[in-house]
Structure formats: C-alpha cells, structure tokens
Amino acid sequence: MQIETLHDVMQWTKNMHQELHYFAANCAQKSDSVRVGLLLKYISEHEKKMAQVMKKFEDNGNSSALNTYSRHYYEKFTISIHTEGEHPFEKMDTDEIAIVTLEYHKNIVGLFEYLQKCSCAPSVTEFLDNILSVQEAEGRLLARNMKQIDDL
Template sequence: MSIRTFGELIDWTRDLHQNLATCLRHCAAHHDDDRAKALLTYLASHENELSRIVDEFEHQSAKNTLSTRIYDYLKHQTVHSHESCDLHYAQLNFDAIYQQVMEFHDQIMTLFQNLSERAEIPEARDLLESLLTMETNEAKRLASQVGRMDDL
C-alpha cells in the first residue's frame, strides 16, 4: 500500500493490525502446544480490538488532517509483518510468539514517534502523538496480560 496521507497511514495501520489478527487466529488452529494456542487466540482478539481502535481515529480526525500529505514516510523502513499467513506463528513457542508481536508493536511506535517529531502541522503532530499513546498503552496492557498468562 502506498502511504501518501495521514488517512492512508491510519488505514495501513488498521490493516496491519487486522492482518496480524487473522494470521494469529489461523496459526492458533494449527499449533500443537495448548499454551501457545491460548496466547495466539488472545493476541488475535487483542489485534482485532486494536484494528477497531485505529479505525476510530479516522472517524474522529478532521478531514483536512487526514488529507495532509506525509513526505517523510518514504524514508522509513516498512514495518515487518507476515502479510501472507504462512503458519509462521504456529511453528514458534510461547516466548518467540510474544517477542515477535511486541517487536511488531515497537516498529509501529517507532514509526509514529519519528513522524511525530517531523510533523510541521500541529494537528498532524497531535494525531500522531495520539496514535503513539494508544499503541504504547496497548503494548503495556498486552505485556501485562501476557505476563499474567505466563504466571499460570
């Protein structure tokens, strides 16, 4: 997907979370380990929720902010995810699954942080900072919830 505007950035982020949710759910059905299967199922529901939350940013943001062009995006590495679900997560253990999903979130947060620092329009900066705050809080919540699963 070509990202030229903040609206397209939101769409791309939503689609990344939704794609990850679909892949995690698919891999859960093929995993042999019950603990890893439970983690994949939980992560899939969490990513679905994130997709819904990100979508709300598009509905709540001003149209002129959403149509503002992003020039710095092209200088960034793309976020690495498994765009086609090849059962990658079904082959990993609990810790590796968790680590890769957290790395995925770290990449998105780094992108939002970098774009926020370069945003010239206050409304665009506010939008990016709100997206970053949401991603950060959700990553913390995810870490807490998975930590509780690990304690069981």
C-alpha cells in the first residue's frame, strides 16, 4: 500500500486491525487448546471492532486533516504482519499471543504518537489526539481482558 496522506495511514491502520482479526479467527479454529482458542476468538472480535472504529474515523474525519501529507512519517514506522502461510499464533501459548498482539498495538500507538508530534496544524493534532485516545484505551482494555481469559 502506498502511503501518501493521513487518510492512507487510516486505511492502513484499519487494514492492520482487519488482518489481525482474520488471523486470530483462523488460528482460533485450528487451536487444540481451549484457552488459546478463547483468547484468539476474543482478539479476533476486538480487532474486528477496532477496524470498524478506524473506518468511522476515516469516514467522519476532518477532510483537511485526512489529506495531510504524511509519507515520510509512515516510512519511519512500518509495521508488518506475517500474511502468507502458517501464522505464528498457531504455535504460541496464551502469554506469547498476548505479547505479540500488544506489540502490534504498541507499534500502532507509536506511529500515531509520532504523527502527532510532527503535526503543526491544530485540526490534524486534534484528529490524532482522538485516534490516540481510542487506540490507547482499547489497548488497555485488550490487555486487561486477555489477562482475564488467561486466568481461566
């Protein structure tokens, strides 16, 4: 995906959440462990919800903020997901899955924090503040709920 504007970053973020949703759902079906399966199902649903939230930000965002050029910011923070063949979740226990999932979220938050620090326009800063608030709150919720599932 070619990243040129903040709108592209939003699409990329939505796609990242969707990919995590699909991977977790697929791995949950293949898991032999009840706990791992429950955790992956939860992660899948959480990521599906986050993709929908990012879509709403994209659809309802300030057009001048979304059209802000952001290519050089994104290039410093590329994040990739293993997309071909077997996903690493299939060989992980619940702790490892939680760590990897939270690392994805930490990287997404880091990207938006970096974009926010580089922003000069108030409309862009406000837009990024809102995204960061949601991403951080959902990251905390994800961590707490994954811990509760692991305690089962």
